[in-house]
Amino acid sequence: MKELHAREIDDAVIRALSEDLGVDPSALLGAGPVVLERDVTTSALFSGDERFTGVAVARQGCVVCGVVAAVRTFELLAEAAGEPGAVRAEPLCSEGDEAAPGTPVVRVEGPARIVLAAERTALDFLMVFSGIATEARRWQRAAGPSLRVYDTRKTFPGLRALSKHAVAAGGAHNHRAGLWDMVLVKDNHVARAGSISDAVRRARAAHPELLVEVEVESAADAVAAVEAGADVVMLDNMDDAAVAEAVRAVRDASAHVGRAVEVEVSGSVTIERLPTLAAIGVDRVSTSRITLALPVDYGLDEA
Incomplete structure (x- = not known):
């Protein structure tokens, strides 16, 4: 499987969180508690004291991928809010595992304002990359052992490394990473x-x-x-x-x-x-x- 560098994951997570919160990616990690006010709904309904424990669950059968990015989403928003370590996110499945509908994939516990602000972004990473991994496995199984299935450079802009990781997690193969290799x-x-x-x-x-x-x-x-x-x-x-x-x-x-x-x-x-x-x-x-x-x-x- 293509191993991701921590920087590749963090860069993607920071961009995604910044997009959802409407802040400059370069300023996210130094934003402090005020960044949580960008989630106008959660910040209006929850104080800083309430806690939330939840489980990210696959609603469909799939090949799991995006777990590491989902975990980092919760962790990095806690860091951005000036509360490093306040959220505990635990993977319950590994990249490439096959999950039946209803399978718990990530468990998260921490301040409700952080967990709920990060929820959509974390789930999006799981949704998109599990989709790629699932389709990659379907194609490679259909091809059989003698025919290798490769991806292409047609990926979501800015997410190629994670997309190719998902292809490999599904058991298919990576074509060139870019124009350089x-x-x-x-x-x-x-x-x-x-x-x-x-x-x-x-x-x-x-x-x-x-x-x-x-x-x-x-x-x-x-x-x-x-x-x-x-x-x-x-x-x-x-x-x-x-x-x-x-x-x-x-x-x-x-x-x-x-x-x-x-x-x-x-x-x-x-x-x-x-x-x-x-x-x-x-x-x-x-x-x-x-x-x-x-x-x-x-x-x-x-x-």
Whole structure:
């Protein structure tokens, strides 16, 4: 599973809390008790003395994810209010656990003004990332053991690290994290370079340490990519017959150059199509459907 850095989690939580409370993210942690007054409803109905104990519960069956971010949401709002340690948030499930409807996932206890002000943000992290993890597991199970399912860069802006963590928690795989960690030569790059061979050659020369993937639309272009030195050939928007032809061509070309090259299918990939692609011999598919999955319903029940 992709491990998150504490800073990545805290940055996302601070941005989300600041959005809900209507404050500048750079000022949140130094705001003090006044920040709780930004929740105009809770601050009007509760003094500083009331306490609240609750449990975040999955309303649907799901693969749990977002637990760490939810816990940090309660903790960071307590810090922002000048009461570090005032809230105790305890994970009851681990990232990647399968939960039935009604499963308690996080238990929280502390001042009501803090817990209730953080409630929606904490639940949103659980909802969104459990949704991604659940869909990732559904796709990878449908694909079977020989076909790997990868995510894409189509993620909610500012939440890519958490989204990719959720994909991994669900048992699927992470494609490149961004524009910096892998070369992916697409049609516009080839058009500017003049040919697949020239595009791969220039990319290899500039970044010899990186994996090189090339997007193609025909078996002939797939062979050109293999011969140029691609590590992965991405078959874009091809039907099953064209995919089968391209897979055979890549395997033959790979044997000829004496180097293993993986075949990825992207575009127009549905979950129903996965067994067919696995039978054809495709190594991997990439899809945005898992990172754009519908959220899972969660609620905070008073305990």
